[in-house]
Amino acid sequence: MNIDRDTELRRLARVLHREPGQLGHLAALDGAGLMKLRTLIQNSLLEEFAGLFEKIAASGKLAPDALSALLCRKVFGPSITANMSYYVPADRAARMCKHFDDEFMAEIAREQIPERAQEQLEKLPVELMRGVTRQMLASRDYHIMGGFTDYLPEQKAMILMEEIADPADSLRISSFAQRKDRIARLTAQMDDGQLMRLIDAAFKEPAFIHEVGLVMAQMDAKDQQRMARLTDAVDPKHRATARREAGKSGTLEALQAFFAA
Amino acid sequence: MPHPNDKLARLLRTQPAKLDFLSVLAEADRQKLAGDIEQARQAHSKHIRGSMEEALNQLPWLLRAPIRKLFGV
CATH class of the missing domain: 1.25.40 (Serine Threonine Protein Phosphatase 5, Tetratricopeptide repeat)
Incomplete structure (x- = not known):
């Protein structure tokens, strides 16, 4: 893959809560280096609480999908749900998503690392993604959508482009x-x-x-x-x-x- | 002798040798990067802890302490 440096700088800037112009000290890194750095940062942030997210995911293993989804919406909220999602089997995560509304799903997507959500993107019915796409367009979350585009099955991306x-x-x-x-x-x-x-x-x-x-x-x-x-x-x-x-x-x-x- | 990437490796929870690709950066630039990562880490940590507190506040107060203990928060 040919890594475009400007694209990667924009993505890294988002992870660091900076503007691309504030990352002049990384000028010596090429696109691949920036990508490697961004991935390391995202993984380290996730790992800090990995134990907690794993425990939460495991605690709901035997609960019916609808009940787990209800707990996600009413108790855990989008941030914890997103981080926990990496530890839930993709099939189950997709089934739980059927109980979420578009807004909640969009909030989850904003918190996810697309690289880690690849399997869920494959399992999630495209019809559920349409509403998320509309929500993200309305909130101008282009950086999130761009990140997901890299990992979304192309057939689904083609359908979502209609939105x-x-x-x-x-x-x-x-x-x-x-x-x-x-x-x-x-x-x-x-x-x-x-x-x-x-x-x-x-x-x-x-x-x-x-x-x-x-x-x-x-x-x-x-x-x-x-x-x-x-x-x-x-x-x-x-x-x-x-x-x-x-x-x-x-x-x-x-x-x-x-x-x- | 400490490795020049020790601090970054600690922040990124990895081995200094895995950060050799950062050796193209000057020491001052690496320090600045470490500052950026530390700030992002603190913001993320605050965000997750805040979300967890919010979640616990949704539960009856009698359940909060055992759940805190169960999840280690």
């Missing part, structure tokens, strides 16, 4: 996702109209042009050529702007097919 009405939101989420290859595959499945709206939104903000560049760099030549055709249809001047941005971010070579089309 994102504003293309700028897709770009904001993408800016926190490390797996640009997945975003590229999901983007390539959009129809021409959706893609043109995405391109239009992207060229309204320099940070978005950079993001689209990173995503397109993961597309094959055929998809890049399609993106070039649609970009020209939105505005023939856009590709020159994209070339300048790609020159700055070092993605010119990876975007050869886009610029040659």
Whole structure:
């Protein structure tokens, strides 16, 4: 996986309750180093209370799902439920989620480490995720959504994309996702109209042009050529702007097919 | 002789040797990073303890002490 440094810096900044600009002292670390550091920090935070979460999870082992879910909602709250979830079998966690409302599930997701929740993401019915997606879009939790995008089964991600009405939101989420290859595959499945709206939104903000560049760099030549055709249809001047941005971010070579089309 | 990553290793609950990738950072930058991690750790700890207190407050007070003992909080 090609680790985008800016994406990882944004994610690490969130974990440390800082702004990316406040992490200048980490300038010598590349994207992979930042990712390794973030994972170590998240795991160490979880480990500090691991014993407690394990005990809570074990104490509810024999209780029916509905009762455990009720205790989570009424007694433990989202933070403890999220941390305890790593110690509950994924099948059971998915069954318990059926007893939670969208708001509670979104609160749990805000507290979870996506890497650790991968198995739950596989088991959880996508219909339960729709409401969570809407909640997170409303609260502009793009950094959480980006993190989950890296670990969400692609089929489910494709379905959940239907919930994102504003293309700028897709770009904001993408800016926190490390797996640009997945975003590229999901983007390539959009129809021409959706893609043109995405391109239009992207060229309204320099940070978005950079993001689209990173995503397109993961597309094959055929998809890049399609993106070039649609970009020209939105505005023939856009590709020159994209070339300048790609020159700055070092993605010119990876975007050869886009610029040659 | 102490390892330059000792403090960070303690904070990150790992072995200093596993933090060799941080050797590209100057000592002052590593100190600053340790400060960042310590602050994040304190904030997280406060958050979890607060959540646990809130949870215990939902229970009848007679149950709180045995549950505290059971979960070690």
